[in-house]
Every structure is written in C-alpha cells, then in structure tokens.
Amino acid sequence: MMKRWQAFKRLLPLMASIALLLSACGREDLSALRPQGPVAQGSYDLMKLAISIMICVLLVVFGIATYVWIKFRRKKGQTEPPEQVEGNFKLEVIWTVIPLILVFILAVPTIQKVFAMGEDYTKDKNAVHVKVTSHQFWWEFEYPDYGVKTAQDLIIPTNKRISFQLKTADVLHSFWVPSLSGKIDTNPDGTINKWSFTAPKEGVYLGKCAELCGQSHALMEFKVKAVSPESFDRWVAAMKEPAKLPEDPQIAETFKNQCLTCHAVGDQGGPAAPNLTGIGGRETVASILINDESHPVKENLKKWISDPQKVKPGNLMPKVDLTAEQIDGIADYLANYKLNY
Numbered sequence: 410m411m412k413r414w415q416a417f418k419r420l421l422p423l424m425a426s427i428a429l430l431l432s433a434c435g436r437e438d439l440s441a442l443r444p445q446g447p448v449a450q451g452s453y454d455l456m457k458l459a460i461s462i463m464i465c466v467l468l469v470v471f472g473i474a475t476y477v478w479i480k481f482r483r484k485k486g487q488t489e490p491p492e493q494v495e496g497n498f499k500l501e502v503i504w505t506v507i508p509l510i511l512v513f514i515l516a517v518p519t520i521q522k523v524f525a526m527g528e529d530y531t532k533d534k535n536a537v538h539v540k541v542t543s544h545q546f547w548w549e550f551e552y553p554d555y556g557v558k559t560a561q562d563l564i565i566p567t568n569k570r571i572s573f574q575l576k577t578a579d580v581l582h583s584f585w586v587p588s589l590s591g592k593i594d595t596n597p598d599g600t601i602n603k604w605s606f607t608a609p610k611e612g613v614y615l616g617k618c619a620e621l622c623g624q625s626h627a628l629m630e631f632k633v634k635a636v637s638p639e640s641f642d643r644w645v646a647a648m649k650e651p652a653k654l655p656e657d658p659q660i661a662e663t664f665k666n667q668c669l670t671c672h673a674v675g676d677q678g679g680p681a682a683p684n685l686t687g688i689g690g691r692e693t694v695a696s697i698l699i700n701d702e703s704h705p706v707k708e709n710l711k712k713w714i715s716d717p718q719k720v721k722p723g724n725l726m727p728k729v730d731l732t733a734e735q736i737d738g739i740a741d742y743l744a745n746y747k748l749n750y
C-alpha cells in the first residue's frame with residue numbers, strides 16, 4: 410500500500426503537467442460545448458443525453474457490484490466454496506433488454522439529427538446558397554445566386570438558412586465550425602455533399618479542416634462571420650464592384666503580372682487562388698495570420714507575400730521574386746482594399 414502511494418506521488422507532477430498541456434490545446438472558440446446555433450445545439454443535446462445515460466449505467470453497475478462484493482464476501486470461519494449458480498433466465502433477459510432500450514433511446518434522436526443536418530435545401534428559395542470548395546490549404550466560398558466568390562471568411566446573414574454544397578479540389582478535407590454545426594467531408598470522388606446551418610447571433614465563428622489533408626492541415630482554418638441581413642446585402646454589392654487596382658502604375662503592373670495570374674480581385678484575374686477582393690478588411694491573411702492590433706493586416710500581408718512557404722509549408726503559392734519596395738507597395742494596396750458593409 411505504502412509503495413503504491415509512493416509511486417503515485419512520483420507520478421503526480423507528470424500527470425498534472427499533462428493535464429495543463431492538454432487544457433492549453435483547447436481553444437475557446439473551437440468548442441462544440443458552447444453551441445451558438447440550433448444545429449450545434451442539437452449535437453450538444455445528444456452529447457448530454459449520451460453522457461446522462463452513461464452516468465446512470467455507471468451508477469447502477471457499480472452500485473450492484475459494491476453490494477455483491479460486500480454481501481457475498483467470505484465470512485469468518487467459512488471453509489467450503491460458496492453455492493455455485495449457473496444461469497438465471499430472468500436476470501439474463503433483464504441485462505439484455507435494458508441495454509437494447511438504451512441504445513434505442515440514443516439511436517432515434519441521433520439518426521434524426523444526422524439526417525436533418527444533411528437535408529437538401531439546395532432548391533429552397535429562402536436559403537442562402539454557398540458552394541464550398543476545399544483546397545490544400547484554403548477554403549473557397551462561392552455564392553452562385555450573387556455571382557460572388559471569396560475565401561477564408563464566409564460571410565453569412567443571421568437567421569437565414571445557409572445551404573451548402575461541398576466539394577474538394579484535391580484531397581479529402583472536412584468542413585467544421587464547432588460552435589455552429591457538426592463536420593461534413595468534402596470527398597475526392599466527385600460527390601457533392603449537402604449541408605446546412607443557421608447562425609442566430611452576429612459574430613465570428615472559427616472553422617477548421619477536420620481531416621488530415623497534408624503538411625499544413627493544422628493551419629487550414631476559416632472564419633464564419635455572421636452579420637445582419639442588411640449588412641450582408643451591402644457586402645454582396647461591394648464584392649460585385651469593379652476591381653480596384655493599385656494606384657501606383659508600377660505596383661499595378663507588378664500586381665497584374667505576378668499575382669493576378671492566379672488570384673482575382675473584383676472582375677479581374679484568375680480563379681486558381683483565393684479571391685483577394687476586400688482582403689484588407691478580413692479577419693486573417695491566409696486563414697492563419699490573425700489580423701489584430703499587434704499584428705496589423707499589412708504586416709501579415711508582408712509576412713505572407715515575402716515567404717508563403719514559411720507561413721504555411723507545402724501550400725500552392727510559390728515565393729514570388731519581388732523587391733522590398735514591391736512587397737511593401739502590394740501589401741499597402743491590399744491592406745487598404747476594404748469593403749464597407
């Protein structure tokens with residue numbers, strides 16, 4: 410007994426540090442335990458149901474076990490083996506039927522909710538339709554009804570059903586916004602998966618790729634930004650305005666030749682890379698460099714453009730050969746490319 414306690418005491422600091430380490434892994438805004446919309450609330454309710462049932466089972470099983478340990482322990486002076494019991498029809502029926510009932514209680518709402526999440530709203534006229542394409546290592550969002558495409562920040566109106574059609578441009582990824590919904594894969598076999606959720610409250614919700622998809626999988630994030638319906642309409646209108654190019658003609662020339670071969674702004678450029686319209690007002694650069702007071706968007710843009718491979722190893726943007734002035738000029742132009750909405 411003493412020895413065991415000694416060993417336990419020695420292990421205590423290790424266990425405490427592991428607990429600390431693991432708790433640092435949890436990011437507050439990446440938690441399914443703080444649902445912010447009805448779909449995520451549904452999943453959370455299922456978790457609560459499952460855990461409640463498990464706790465009840467645990468209490469009953471351990472209660473009976475403790476009772477049996479005490480009641481049937483070897484009594485003082487007892488020498489013969491206790492009475493041997495083999496089989497008990499009544500008991501066996503009970504411990505088969507009860508678990509079956511519990512599984513049924515869990516299965517019915519789970520199946521209902523899973524099918525509800527994947528229900529097809531692609532023909533729903535009241536829904537906002539978004540075509541999601543996952544790429545190594547970024548998310549593309551297209552709004553077919555508005556002729557608008559964006560990346561990394563998914564802008565949605567509050568209280569409207571958002572109907573998603575999801576596919577991948579390369580390998581298997583998984584679309585996951587823990588506080589708004591469960592996960593849905595984007596399959597490489599060409600299947601288009603359907604999915605939907607709503608966000609009742611304005612706010613920015615963190616999303617993440619939830620399927621190991623390559624070197625920078627862990628850096629493949631996105632944001633869902635829920636805004637008022639009026640604000641959403643203004644955003645769509647601003648996205649549809651003609652492209653604003655750099656004022657400095659030399660920077661404009663470099664930007665057109667070196668960047669618009671892959672990227673698009675407004676009505677110009679190509680579809681191979683994230684659409685950069687309004688990038689100066691987004692939450693992040695390349696989904697992982699968070700724009701805030703200590704990391705202003707221009708700094709993040711310079712960091713990215715100078716060496717994209719250093720920020721997100723293995724991503725498909727090559728390091729473009731530019732002078733420091735060109736990088737500064739382009740970063741300045743993009744940082745000021747903001748949309749009012």
Ligand code: HEC
Nearest residue numbers: 545546547560667668671682683694695696724725726729
């Ligand atoms: C060969 C195609 C290609 C070229 C040329 C290219 N990029 Fe990119 N760029 C990409 C791809 C692909 C990504 C997405 C990387 C990722 O996040 O995985 C990207 C990401 C970005 C991002 C982050 C976008 C976002 O949504 O946050 C910025 C900013 C950017 N590029 C700027 C530039 C600039 C400026 C140039 C010109 C100097 C340039 N790119 C040239 C392919 C290209």
Ligand SMILES: [Cu+2]
Nearest residue numbers: 582618622629
């Ligand atoms: Cu991915």
